[in-house]
Amino acid sequence: MLRFLERTHVRVESLAVLAALAIVMAILSPVTGSGVRVFLTASNLFNIILASATFGILAIGATFVISAAGIDLSLGSVLGLASVAGASLVVTLEFPWYFAIIGSLAAGAAAGAVNGFVVTRGAVPAFIVTLGMLGIARGLALIISDGRGIYGLPAEILFLGQARPWGVPTPVFIFAAVALVSHYVLAHTPFGHHTLALGDNEDSARATGINVNRQRMALYTIAGLMAGIAGLVFTARVNTGDPTAGLNYELLAITAAIIGGTNLFGGRGSILGTMIGALIMGVLQNGLNLMAVQAYYQQMAIGTVLIAAVWLDQIRARGRRAQ
Amino acid sequence: MSLLELSGIERSFGPVQVLRGVDLVVEAGEVVGLVGDNGAGKSTLMKTISGVYATDSGQITFDGDEITDLDPGSRREAGIEMIYQDLALAPQQDVANNIFLGREPTKRFLGILPAFVDKARIDAEAQRMIDSLGVQIPSIQIPVGMLSGGQQQTIAIARALTFKPKLVIMDEPTAALAVREVESVLRLIRQMREEGIATILISHRLNDVFKACDRVVVLRRGNVITDLKKDRTDMAEVVSYIVDAHE
Numbered sequence: 196m197l198r199f200l201e202r203t204h205v206r207v208e209s210l211a212v213l214a215a216l217a218i219v220m221a222i223l224s225p226v227t228g229s230g231v232r233v234f235l236t237a238s239n240l241f242n243i244i245l246a247s248a249t250f251g252i253l254a255i256g257a258t259f260v261i262s263a264a265g266i267d268l269s270l271g272s273v274l275g276l277a278s279v280a281g282a283s284l285v286v287t288l289e290f291p292w293y294f295a296i297i298g299s300l301a302a303g304a305a306a307g308a309v310n311g312f313v314v315t316r317g318a319v320p321a322f323i324v325t326l327g328m329l330g331i332a333r334g335l336a337l338i339i340s341d342g343r344g345i346y347g348l349p350a351e352i353l354f355l356g357q358a359r360p361w362g363v364p365t366p367v368f369i370f371a372a373v374a375l376v377s378h379y380v381l382a383h384t385p386f387g388h389h390t391l392a393l394g395d396n397e398d399s400a401r402a403t404g405i406n407v408n409r410q411r412m413a414l415y416t417i418a419g420l421m422a423g424i425a426g427l428v429f430t431a432r433v434n435t436g437d438p439t440a441g442l443n444y445e446l447l448a449i450t451a452a453i454i455g456g457t458n459l460f461g462g463r464g465s466i467l468g469t470m471i472g473a474l475i476m477g478v479l480q481n482g483l484n485l486m487a488v489q490a491y492y493q494q495m496a497i498g499t500v501l502i503a504a505v506w507l508d509q510i511r512a513r514g515r516r517a518q
Numbered sequence: 519m520s521l522l523e524l525s526g527i528e529r530s531f532g533p534v535q536v537l538r539g540v541d542l543v544v545e546a547g548e549v550v551g552l553v554g555d556n557g558a559g560k561s562t563l564m565k566t567i568s569g570v571y572a573t574d575s576g577q578i579t580f581d582g583d584e585i586t587d588l589d590p591g592s593r594r595e596a597g598i599e600m601i602y603q604d605l606a607l608a609p610q611q612d613v614a615n616n617i618f619l620g621r622e623p624t625k626r627f628l629g630i631l632p633a634f635v636d637k638a639r640i641d642a643e644a645q646r647m648i649d650s651l652g653v654q655i656p657s658i659q660i661p662v663g664m665l666s667g668g669q670q671q672t673i674a675i676a677r678a679l680t681f682k683p684k685l686v687i688m689d690e691p692t693a694a695l696a697v698r699e700v701e702s703v704l705r706l707i708r709q710m711r712e713e714g715i716a717t718i719l720i721s722h723r724l725n726d727v728f729k730a731c732d733r734v735v736v737l738r739r740g741n742v743i744t745d746l747k748k749d750r751t752d753m754a755e756v757v758s759y760i761v762d763a764h765e
């Protein structure tokens with residue numbers, strides 16, 4: 196087990212944090228009529244996984260980019276753009292149902308490709324490019340939708356968000372499938388090795404013959420594609436193409452990746468770790484909800500977790516160097 | 519036909535012209551020492567050979583083919599390996615992955631999924647390479663950043679030699695090494711010559727250069743000042759060329 200965690204770069208600490216947090220939340224959460232802690236009811240646990248699935252997919256996108264020493268601040272906005280793009284094709288323009296899928300994924304991947312293009316060709320720092328895209332994608336989503344939600348998606352799409360085959364919500368299957376493929380790509384393919392090497396030492400990557408620009412371009416496009424998938428899931432879950440979908444989700448996604456063990460400065464990244472990170476964020480949000488903590492405070496809590504996680508990582512890195 | 523031929527290589531960084539029309543020829547199996555003051559342009563010149571830097575003008579042919587416009591990956595394919603002054607290793611990746619970086623052997627996972635990195639093979643072959651260099655590394659699976667300078671140097675050398683190169687460029691490979699380790703690098707260069715591998719050795723230690731090389735080339739301010747057969751010169755003469763005191 197320990198060897199497996201080591202091989203997949205999952206930190207034992209993040210598992211411990213997840214367990215500890217779950218215990219705390221269970222103890223602090225109110226009790227139902229039948230005497231069970233609300234937090235521990237099956238439906239609540241499903242809620243956690245369901246909520247985690249959306250930004251978990253986003254966090255997987257963040258993991259790809261961050262392990263290559265990049266950053267994508269536009270993920271949440273691109274999710275909103277993808278949600279609106281898919282819904283408007285099917286609802287407003289009355290294309291067949293599967294255009295919601297094509298539209299969301301294409302809009303996400305396109306926004307990511309633009310990020311990647313400007314980062315590699317324009318020599319503008321990723322931080323600025325994706326901050327700009329955060330504004331552009333959100334603005335575009337509001338323009339396309341005229342600032343309103345686009346309701347009334349076909350049953351095929353709703354299935355992707357609301358059905359429960361074998362009792363498990365569809366988004367959880369989608370999250371698991373995306374995570375499985377992503378783990379394979381990042382941990383076991385040359386593409387994944389090159390991604391980590393690029394984040395570790397760009398000169399090394401270039402010198403060994405890795406096409407650094409092409410690699411970056413692909414990574415930002417993948418991140419955008421993940422935002423597209425998350426946008427589709429969001430649309431399907433709430434039956435709305437929502438231009439405000441994914442607001443502040445980049446905060447959740449990046450935090451989930453970092454507490455999952457991905458190195459903010461590149462060179463190390465783990466999809467399984469990110470899944471655990473996403474669950475930690477889900478448990479945190481859910482627990483605070485159950486305790487009726489206002490959303491405003493939740494934002495503060497998540498922001499604090501992000502800073503603390505990076506701080507701890509820095510201390511740990513310094514400790515390693517001092518050895 | 520020579521193994522490597524450079525003609526009229528120029529390269530500037532912004533307003534600073536670092537290489538001013540360099541001509542250089544290296545024969546197969548030959549060991550050439552490249553010396554010169556700090557900032558003479560030695561590392562820059564070598565990076566134009568490995569493809570990390572593009573040239574502004576000039577031509578590079580290798581093994582009969584023009585390679586001037588090829589990227590570093592294609593040049594490695596052609597048989598040019600370089601050990602960089604800063605080693606260019608990825609510190610958080612393990613020893614074996616560093617050695618195989620950019621050239622990961624793959625297999626099919628469960629017989630179906632393509633492009634699955636064959637980690638077992640990487641580990642086994644990396645271990646064999648390290649052993650053949652006669653060095654001790656605690657484990658092939660620890661991050662390179664946790665190794666000593668000398669051990670990291672060995673990893674960089676192992677990476678250069680794993681894919682049967684025709685030319686190996688070593689940029690200050692002995693700068694960070696203990697005396698005993700320097701000897702083993704020099705021994706390795708001799709061994710490579712016996713196998714027909716050409717080497718360009720950059721070093722400040724003229725002793726090492728004279729021990730290992732057939733020929734010494736002096737670079738000064740981006741020009742090749744002289745090109746001397748080892749047995750027709752001595753250290754004093756080389757030094758006088760380096761510092762521009764030669765008649």
Ligand SMILES: Nc1ncnc2c1ncn2[C@@H]1O[C@H](COP(=O)(O)OP(=O)(O)O)[C@@H](O)[C@H]1O
Nearest residue numbers: 531534536554555556557558559560561562563
């Ligand atoms: N990437 C770069 N950008 C700008 N200037 C550079 C770069 N690389 C090298 N130089 C300049 O080129 C000159 C030669 O450097 P270098 O080739 O490293 O010399 P050497 O290896 O002979 O000491 C130096 O003046 C150095 O500042």
Ligand SMILES: [Mg+2]
Nearest residue numbers: 560561562603
């Ligand atoms: Mg140098």
